[in-house]
Amino acid sequence: MxxxxxxxxxxxxxxxxxxxxxxxxxxxxxxxxxxxxxxxxxxxxxxxxxxxxxxxxxxxxxxxxxxxxxxxxxxxxxxxxxxxxxxxxxxxxxxxxxxxxxxxxxxxxxxxxxPRNFLAFERGGALMPPAAGALEAIVEVLDIHLSSVRAAVVGRGLLVGMPAVIFLKRRAKSVELLGRADDLKKRLLTADLIVSGTGEMNLIRVDYVRAGAVVVDFGYPHDADFEAIDKKGGSVTPTPGGTGPIVVAKLFENFYRLQGLFPPGKK
Missing domain, CATH: 3.40.50.10860 (Leucine Dehydrogenase, chain A, domain 1)
Structure with missing residues (x-):
């Protein structure tokens, strides 16, 4: 899908x-x-x-x-x-x-x-890096129960990798942070949820992803071979039309929050 x-x-x-x-x-x-x-x-x-x-x-x-x-x-x-x-x-x-x-x-x-806002995010604050907010939105739409999910994050970047790890560590059953040099095929095949943001095209190959897994790809133009993963039975964000529009929407959600226009407690 x-x-x-x-x-x-x-x-x-x-x-x-x-x-x-x-x-x-x-x-x-x-x-x-x-x-x-x-x-x-x-x-x-x-x-x-x-x-x-x-x-x-x-x-x-x-x-x-x-x-x-x-x-x-x-x-x-x-x-x-x-x-x-x-x-x-x-x-x-x-x-x-x-x-x-x-x-x-x-x-x-x-x-x-x-530093102040990122630390507040680490401690569970409402303001989130847009990539983490986008990941949260996708998890909610797909009705993923993270407490039983084994997650893997590929890439250690400031915009995607680190926010995704922080978000998932508070919610997922387990989360593993991986780099391009790791044995991705071996490590990713056990993951229920894969998040990637390296910018290396087709780094996440279809044979790295088990059927039924969810792949959230923030890489540009795309990290994952999304068409093949879709055909295999995984859920995956395409490019274009995947994570990008959600990240932008979440950025503006942050703007409303900073302007005091977002109702307290509203998700």
Whole structure:
């Protein structure tokens, strides 16, 4: 079964439209000319437009360094009209990612990447990195009872791997964090739920996945051979139309939470 991420995202956005529209803007900082990053920012703008949220991009040339990137974030940090700041990752290699992310005020951190917000997430806070939120949404739609699930996470990245592990450790029967160099075929065949976010195409082959397993693929363009896994009887997110739309919807859910517009206790 192919998991319909577009439908899940549409339902999340429909729920957000029942809430008051935020008056403040969301700003994205984009350093360089990476085509994939530009595509991701455009997708976020489309969702913002559909929700009636003002969204704009602050572009910096590829040669911009850490100081210029931090300055751009700090400029948005003190702008009272801006309520959410996105630093589009990955940054160029010569830019210090930690320094740039640390310049985002926690109250404007829609990606939940600042140390304070990430620690609160680790402790069970409502604000979650969008990938973890997307994973939660998929688990709920598929009615997966995580307490009996053996999970495996492939990739140790900041955006997907680590948030997924933290989310699953609090809920799943077991969770194993794996890298590309591990014996994935041997380790993944015992998993009920596989989460991947490496960006290596077809890293998760059909013979690595048992029939009936669920594969949640955050990789771009895709980590999993989703068409073959679907034919084998697994449930898998496709590309396009899989995790991407849900991640964006969850980012904007975070924005509503940070603006105090999300009712306490509402999922």
């Amino acid at each position: 192919l998991i319909n991420g577009k439908k899940i995202a549409q339902e999340l956005c429909t729920m957000l439209r029942t809430l008051p529209t935020p008056e403040r803007s969301v700003a994205a900082v984009l350093v360089g000319e990476d085509p994939s990053s530009k595509t991701f920012v455009r997708q976020k703008k489309l969702v913002a437009d559909s929700l009636g949220i003002h969204f704009f991009m602050h572009e910096l040339p590829p040669e911009s360094g850490t100081d210029e990137s931090v300055a751009a974030v700090r400029e948005l940090a003190v702008d009272e009209k801006v309520g959410g700041i996105i630093v589009q990752l990955p940054l160029p290699q010569h830019v210090d990612r930690s320094a740039v992310l640390a310049a985002i005020p926690p109250e404007k951190d829609v990606d939940c990447l600042t």
